Every structure is written in C-alpha cells, then in structure tokens.
Amino acid sequence: MKTITGKRFSLTLLLLAGVGFFSLLSAQTFEEAKNLAFNGQRAKARAICRTILAKGYDSDVATLMGRTYAWDKQYDSARVVLLEVLVKSPDNSDVLSALADVEYWNDRYPQALEYCNRILAKDPDNQSVQFQKARILNTADRYDEAALVLEKLLQKNSANSDALRLLEKVRLELIKNKITINYTYDYFDNAAYKKEPWQLIYLQYSRKTSLGTVIGRVNYANRFGLNALQLEADAYPKIGENDYLYLNYGFSDMKIFPDHRGGFEWYHSFPRSFEGSIGGRLLHFQGSKGVIIYTGTFGKYFGNYWMSLRPFITPGDNGTSVSTYLLVRRYFSDPQNYIGLRVGVGSSPDERRLLLDGPNLLAHLKSQSIKVDYNHIFSNRWILNTGLAYANEEYWSPSELRIKTGNVYSFELGFAYLF
Structure with missing residues (x-):
C-alpha cells in the first residue's frame, strides 16, 4: 500500500x-x-x-x-x-x-x-483609453467632443504631455475664423513679356461652419502697368462622413482676369489613408469662348507624408491638352506645419499667375515647373507661408510669329491670422 x-x-x-x-x-x-x-x-x-x-x-x-x-x-x-x-x-x-x-x-x-x-x-477613469478616444474623435473631425474628453483627462492628470499636445491641436481646429493676405512676384526673362514682373495680391476671409468651410477672396493683379480686381468665393461643403465638395466661382470685368471662372470637385476618403477626387474647372474670358478643364486627384498618406497626383485634361479645337502635377508634403507637428514640393508638366488653371494671361492661357504650349513651399504656425494664431518656384515655358511671340521658350522665377509670401 x-x-x-x-x-x-x-x-x-x-x-x-x-x-x-x-x-x-x-x-x-x-x-x-x-x-x-x-x-x-x-x-x-x-x-x-x-x-x-x-x-x-x-x-x-x-x-x-x-x-x-x-x-x-x-x-x-x-x-x-x-x-x-x-x-x-x-x-x-x-x-x-x-x-x-x-x-x-x-x-x-x-x-x-x-x-x-x-x-x-x-x-x-482609464486615461490611456480616454486619450485613445480623444485621438479618434480628433481624426474624425469631432473636435468639440475630443476637447471635452481631453479636458476631463487633464483634470485627473495635468502632467499628461500627450494629452496637452493633442488638446492644443484640437483647440486650434476649433478656431472658426481665418484672415489671409498673400503676395506673389513673378519675374520673366524673355523679351515678349518685356522682363516686367507680374504681381498678384489677394486678401481672403474663411470661416468654418457646421456644413463646411466657406471662403471669400479679393484678388488684385498688376501686369504691364494694368491693374485689375477679381472677386472670388470657395466652399467646401461636407456631404457625408467620407465625402466633401469643392465649389468655386470668380468674377471680374477687367480683361487680364477671366470674366467668369468656376470649379467643382467631389472628394472621397478611402480606407488605408487614400483620397481621390473628380471634377472640373470652367474659365471664360472676354471676347473668347469658355474653356472647360477636367481634373481630379489620387493621393495617399504615408505616415507624415502626403503624396498626390493631379492631371488637367483640356479638350480643344487643336486636340486635347494634358497637364500633370505631383505634390509631396512632409507634415510635422500638425497640419499647419509642413514643407512641400510640387513638380508639374503643363499648365494648371489653379495656378493664379497663368490666369493673368487672359485668353492666351493655353498659349503656354509646354511647361515644366517646380515649387517648394513652407508653412508654419506661430503662437497658435499666426501662420507664415512662403514659396519659391521656377518654370520653363513655351509661349507664342507675336513679334517673331513663332514659339519661344522663357523662364519664370516666382516668390510667394503669405500671412494668416486665426481667431
């Protein structure tokens, strides 16, 4: 046993x-x-x-x-x-x-x-999940709710640095109003433009609403001693959780601007940080028929980088013109702090300098361009934007009755105030 x-x-x-x-x-x-x-x-x-x-x-x-x-x-x-x-x-x-x-x-x-x-x-009182929830709300553009969650978290732990930084970004998004002034100087090295600079200044006011952002803008241009004004409005209405529109209309009775311009584009956010859009632009100059330009984008976020490709397709009597632009941005602490690079082949109706060329917009037969810009926010209120650009363009020389090539050097400086 x-x-x-x-x-x-x-x-x-x-x-x-x-x-x-x-x-x-x-x-x-x-x-x-x-x-x-x-x-x-x-x-x-x-x-x-x-x-x-x-x-x-x-x-x-x-x-x-x-x-x-x-x-x-x-x-x-x-x-x-x-x-x-x-x-x-x-x-x-x-x-x-x-x-x-x-x-x-x-x-x-x-x-x-x-x-x-x-x-x-x-x-x-689970602080890690409170922060997780606030981050999701912030990404979903539900800033009021995100701020409430973060404020509750910080009442318990005021030293939470991640929550403090996120709350600072959320409060920035809650600011509704923005005033911007921007100046662009373009220098041409070709005789056809008499080596005289073009200057463009715009003043704009934008406001965030529950339906989306609305913008009003006044453009002033000086070219060859001529001055011109254009009134313009943009809107970005939300039409769903993952969709919004771009709407634009501009008017001027001065010849170096289009007398009418319009824009429409539908944007959609896809899974895995992809975004796409499809739309068009309409330009009508005095004494000429309107120009319809089809466009769209396809882009993706790669961590802190944003890359997008935008074509412009312009049907015409002499065939169809295609232009393409590639944009790369590297974001830093928030969407207001970034450095960007844009390279392009062809002419863009969103390039304001080209819209000063009246009905000769499409006379730039071939164009290669590159632009670097920098955007930075100070004190959560002031935004600085500056850019340098270079373009090599074909143009029609009336005096020589032939196509020539010239260089354009551009400098841009802008300030914005949030309130």
Missing part, C-alpha cells in the same frame, strides 16, 4: 513539475514573441503565438497575435483573432482597446469609438 501511495505521490510531483516547466517555458516564449513583434519581426512572433495557443488558450497571447496582424495592416485577420478573444472575455479591456486600434487604423471611426466606450463604461 505504501509503495502504491509513494508511486502516486511521485507521479503527482512529476505532473506538477511538468506543468510548472511548461508554464515557465510558455512565459519565456511569450516574452520572446513580444520582443520579436516590437522589433518588427511580426511573422516570427505570430508563429510562436500559434505554437503556444496550440497547447492551450491564452488571451494575452491571442491578443498579441491579433495586434501583429493589425500592425501589418491585415485588419480582417486581426478582427478574426481579436473577436474570438472577445467572445471568451467580453470585458477584456486589452482586447477591446486592440479592436479600437484596428478600426481606427482602418478609418472606421464609429466602430473604434464603440470599443472605447465599452471600456470607459466600466472604467471611466
């Missing part, structure tokens, strides 16, 4: 030792998986997670595996793994937070907020 009891006791010890060894091994292996995941080796981390899960369920391991899918932008796979964890642990705040990140990165803001709210319903 003693022998049997001793054997059973020894077997129990062996089983306990085995379980303890497996638990220790699993813990060590899980730490290895985390280290691999945080160092960018996410496929290897997932392989280790699968090995652990094959021996027994572990919510932490499954949550890590789901997050690695999300970090690799495999959002559908991340949902499958994380929702399985949620079924077994409906109140697991780690998996709810992970699912909120998945939906946020996939531009599904209502779903992301729903997961945050489920955590905060049981743990209203």
Whole structure:
C-alpha cells in the first residue's frame, strides 16, 4: 500500500513539475514573441503565438497575435483573432482597446469609438483609453467632443504631455475664423513679356461652419502697368462622413482676369489613408469662348507624408491638352506645419499667375515647373507661408510669329491670422 501511495505521490510531483516547466517555458516564449513583434519581426512572433495557443488558450497571447496582424495592416485577420478573444472575455479591456486600434487604423471611426466606450463604461477613469478616444474623435473631425474628453483627462492628470499636445491641436481646429493676405512676384526673362514682373495680391476671409468651410477672396493683379480686381468665393461643403465638395466661382470685368471662372470637385476618403477626387474647372474670358478643364486627384498618406497626383485634361479645337502635377508634403507637428514640393508638366488653371494671361492661357504650349513651399504656425494664431518656384515655358511671340521658350522665377509670401 505504501509503495502504491509513494508511486502516486511521485507521479503527482512529476505532473506538477511538468506543468510548472511548461508554464515557465510558455512565459519565456511569450516574452520572446513580444520582443520579436516590437522589433518588427511580426511573422516570427505570430508563429510562436500559434505554437503556444496550440497547447492551450491564452488571451494575452491571442491578443498579441491579433495586434501583429493589425500592425501589418491585415485588419480582417486581426478582427478574426481579436473577436474570438472577445467572445471568451467580453470585458477584456486589452482586447477591446486592440479592436479600437484596428478600426481606427482602418478609418472606421464609429466602430473604434464603440470599443472605447465599452471600456470607459466600466472604467471611466482609464486615461490611456480616454486619450485613445480623444485621438479618434480628433481624426474624425469631432473636435468639440475630443476637447471635452481631453479636458476631463487633464483634470485627473495635468502632467499628461500627450494629452496637452493633442488638446492644443484640437483647440486650434476649433478656431472658426481665418484672415489671409498673400503676395506673389513673378519675374520673366524673355523679351515678349518685356522682363516686367507680374504681381498678384489677394486678401481672403474663411470661416468654418457646421456644413463646411466657406471662403471669400479679393484678388488684385498688376501686369504691364494694368491693374485689375477679381472677386472670388470657395466652399467646401461636407456631404457625408467620407465625402466633401469643392465649389468655386470668380468674377471680374477687367480683361487680364477671366470674366467668369468656376470649379467643382467631389472628394472621397478611402480606407488605408487614400483620397481621390473628380471634377472640373470652367474659365471664360472676354471676347473668347469658355474653356472647360477636367481634373481630379489620387493621393495617399504615408505616415507624415502626403503624396498626390493631379492631371488637367483640356479638350480643344487643336486636340486635347494634358497637364500633370505631383505634390509631396512632409507634415510635422500638425497640419499647419509642413514643407512641400510640387513638380508639374503643363499648365494648371489653379495656378493664379497663368490666369493673368487672359485668353492666351493655353498659349503656354509646354511647361515644366517646380515649387517648394513652407508653412508654419506661430503662437497658435499666426501662420507664415512662403514659396519659391521656377518654370520653363513655351509661349507664342507675336513679334517673331513663332514659339519661344522663357523662364519664370516666382516668390510667394503669405500671412494668416486665426481667431
């Protein structure tokens, strides 16, 4: 009897030792998986997670595996793994937070907020989730709500630097009014333009409304001793969660501006930080028929970089003209701080200098241009914008009755005040 009891006791010890060894091994292996995941080796981390899960369920391991899918932008796979964890642990705040990140990165803001709210319903003072919710609200342009969440967070922890920085950005977005003055100086090195500079100044007022931003602008131009004014208005009405319009109309009774100009464009935000648009421009000069120009954009955010491509297609009696512009911007702390580079082939109706060329707008047969600009906000109120540009353009020389090439050097300086 003693022998049997001793054997059973020894077997129990062996089983306990085995379980303890497996638990220790699993813990060590899980730490290895985390280290691999945080160092960018996410496929290897997932392989280790699968090995652990094959021996027994572990919510932490499954949550890590789901997050690695999300970090690799495999959002559908991340949902499958994380929702399985949620079924077994409906109140697991780690998996709810992970699912909120998945939906946020996939531009599904209502779903992301729903997961945050489920955590905060049981743990209203969870500061990391409060910040997560505020970040989602800010990205979704729900600035009033984001400010309320951040202010509540900072009442509990006034030293939270991330919350302070985000609240500063949110309050900047809550400013409704903006006045801008901008000056552009263009120097031509060709005889056809008598080497006289063109100067353009505009003063504009913009206001954010619940329907979108509206802008009023007065343009003043000086060219060859001639002065001209143009009145212009823009609007950016929102028509859905991921859609807005660009509307433009301008009027002038002075010949170096179009007597009428109009613009329409429909913008749509796609998943994974893509954006596209389609629309057109209409220009009508005194004594000539109108010009219709078709355009659109296709762009994407790559981290802090924005890249977009915009063509302009102009049908005409002598065939169809196509111009293309590539824009790259590198954003810094917020959307008001950036440096940009634009390169183009052909003429753009959005280039205000060219609109001073009256009905000879399309006389610039070929054009290559490059522009660098810099935008910076000071004291959360003042914005500086400056730019340098160079263009090499073909133009029609009336005196020589032939096409020639000339260079244009441009300088731009603008200031804006927010209130």
